[in-house]
Amino acid sequence: MSEFFAMDGYAAFIWPAYGLTALGVFGLVALVLSERRAANARLAREERDVKSENP
């Protein structure tokens, strides 16, 4: 197991490469989901305002 993580002495290059890729991908997924939440909230607010002004 520790041999696997040591990566023949190249752990300091291989794991950051995978870690930063994961960080970039999960960062994008978080951005994409939070943008949707904001857009949905905005649409719900506008639809509510339209209804309250035209009952």
Add this chain to the structure above:
Amino acid sequence: MFSYLANPARFDRFARIAIPVSGWLALGLVGVGLWFALFNSPPDYQQSETIRIMYVHVPAAWLGLALYLAMGVASFVYFVWRHPVADVAAAAIAPIGAVFAALCLITGSLWGKPTWGAWWVWDARLTSMLIQLLLFLGYMALRGALEDEKQAAKSAAILAMAGLINLPVVKFSVEWWASLHQGASVIRMDGPTIDPSQLTPLLVMAIGFSALAGWMVLYRMRTALIDRRARALQLAREAGA
């Protein structure tokens, strides 16, 4: 297909199916790809375990270029035919392409240090890829800087189309100039020259990353269309008030 999806309602119907399909495909393929890349592929006879960086570096590089191509084509479709969904697509792609281009450069640097002895060299391949990243960032900055939305969309489309010229430069940089970077070993006229034990994890990861990028682009496009609906309601209300 472009003109079919140019209608926002039809795009929405397409996206409702394509988003879950691409999302689950990405999850499955990247899972299998990681297992191949880390556990079920041999170390390279020259590069030892550092070859495993290839399984994230190369898919990130391909996507950086493929997403730029998609952004350029969408910009062209918007510029010529004024399809609003094409502009939404180009804007949705930019930050995703920028992240993959950046990951290509970062993982490449982490691979370059142990194999070339340098984190960075001002080599044709590395420099042209850095320019590709700057084109994505420039596109986003330009869109953000212009108040008028139509003007921002038009100017950004021109920038995106002009930047297409850099794609063949990146692809052929390793042939046109002496480069530390290796030549093509997968996408070449006489077929891949890489062993199947390394080609399999690479292709699984590449297809998985592509599905992931597709999911993110379609998801952002639907978000932009929801936002557009909210803005239209707001404008109508302000005009009526």
